[in-house]
Every structure is written in C-alpha cells, then in structure tokens.
Amino acid sequence: MVDLLRSRGYDVLTSYEAGQANQKIPDDEVLMYATNAGRTVIT
Secondary structure, X not given: OHHHHHHOOOOOOOXXXXXXXXXXOOHXXXXXXXXXXXXXXXX
C-alpha cells in the first residue's frame, strides 16, 4: 500500500519511519500524533 500511494504522489509516513513502530503506543496517542502532524491513519 505504501509503495502504491507514494507512486501516486501521496506523502506517506509509516510508523516505522516515524520511530513509533512496535512500541505498543495506545491508539488515541497514535491518532493525536497524526492529527497534530496533519496526517491520516490507515490501518
């Protein structure tokens, strides 16, 4: 999905790239992070 979105010009940031992967961060904190960064969460 990431490659497809990027190939279509979307600015994609994965949780891994953001340094947030595999840390058991609660969903509400993930959403807050994305909202503050002006991003959308796709799961």
